Amino acid sequence: MRYSVVSRFRGTLLGALVGESVASSGKKEFQNRCDIDRIAVLGTESLIALGRLDLDDWRARQQQASANLAVTDSISLKVILATLPVALFFHENTFKLRQNLLRVLKIWEDDPVVRDGTLAVGYAIAQTLTEKLQPRTLIPETIAFIGETPTSLPQQLLKVNTLLDRGAALERAQVELSREDKLSSAIAMAFYCFLSTLEDYRLAVLRATQYGNVWRQDHWRLHLHSISAITGALSGAYNSSAGIPVGWQILYSQANSATWELNNFSQMVELADALVAVWSGLYNHAQHSGQVSAVGDFIPEEEASLFLGEAIPQGSRYNSGNQSNAQPPLSVYAAPRVIRSR
Incomplete structure (x- = not known):
């Protein structure tokens, strides 16, 4: 095994945290947001406490914490981040993985693109944790895992595959992927940044935060935080917590702690460790x-x-x-x- 399961659990959650913070650094925060990040922490705590997925317990914890469940278009991709604990907890069985990811999505309004994106990210993380991820076959396997769908995400992922085969540069990828539905394009962009720099967490996240000419438009910039966070989660799972630069972990720990309702950065590590213990x-x-x-x-x-x-x-x-x-x-x-x- 290249990395331990513990380090990959840590890498997934910390990778998402740091990835979002890198995108937020030095940029104006958007006022229109909900507590999806906070819900991810509450969901992790629920899985740890019960050892299973209980939607009623998730909702009860969110109501007690007064977490905002309203999902708008600008932050709908963050629902994927809220489901990361479920993807980690059920990664060893693809049937249960799909079943429970679809179950937890019932907490929010049913958006087909978010549903497909959740399945895609969850499957990629599961393949990484089980040491089965093959870069050349991940996209076709992910599309098969999503199944029949009316969304454009499978087509966008196929574009990612073509761009990777051609060795296309970042700017070309941004142009090609911006021609379809913006939510599907954002998810596909995260996969491109991850797979094009598979062994380098830092470079993957930095590429995810770059503003191309097309992505300077406001309706695209709204999704940059989520693209960077999803890229960070994917790359963090693959490269483990050891692949996340220590300087970034220190630099962004305080900002992340405030955003994710944690007293300090180490509490997320403790949550990841406890989740592994309950899973195992x-x-x-x-x-x-x-x-x-x-x-x-x-x-x-x-x-x-x-x-x-x-x-x-x-x-x-x-x-x-x-x-x-x-x-x-x-x-x-x-x-x-x-x-x-x-």
């Missing part, structure tokens, strides 16, 4: 109860690496210090489909 089924077995508590029962990494039956090192919280050969509690590390159904 890595828990401590609660002594004498036969129950697993929802919070606080994740096994630390250094202790999870122990083999069953191996003696616990001195100083571990499972060893009181009086037993040099104490045995670790029974633990399980497996994919969630092995542990429980969702």
Whole structure:
């Protein structure tokens, strides 16, 4: 495995955060927005707490936090960002991935382009996390995953494939992709920036924020934040958190913390780590109860690496210090489909 699942989960969420901030840096913020970023955090917390997708719990958390669910055209692409936790949580099974992405979209008004974009981004992230992403076949596979649709997104993605085969420059791609529906074009542009600079997170995001002559128009500029964030999520999943420049993480941490309702940047890392733990089924077995508590029962990494039956090192919280050969509690590390159904 090129990168760990943990680092890819982190890379996806942090990549979206940093990508959006790079696009916002030095530019006037648009007043017309909703709390989609905040909803993504609330959705992640719901998945962590329940270990499954529960739309009622998502809505309850949003109402309690007074999050704005109204989606306008200028920020409709941010719905895709709100579904990133679901894409991560169900990445190992494409059937459940599609099923649950479509379920979570019911929280918002049904926009066919946003639906197709959510499926496209979710599938690309899933292929990355399962180490199956092949640049030459990703676009055709993504179109097949979307299925029959009245939108122009499949045609736009085919244009991306052609542009990549020809080695087309960024400005040419912007011209070609700006001729159709602007939402589909924005999603396709994010895929172009990601696939044209597959191994370089920094360059992918910088290309996503460049203003071409066509994209200087207001109705295109409205989507630049989302294009950069989606590009950041895709590239972050592929290159992991290690591929995101440390300087950017430090520079944009405070801005992102305010936008995403986090006290500090490290809390997003903690959310990503907890989401991996719940997804993987890595828990401590609660002594004498036969129950697993929802919070606080994740096994630390250094202790999870122990083999069953191996003696616990001195100083571990499972060893009181009086037993040099104490045995670790029974633990399980497996994919969630092995542990429980969702």
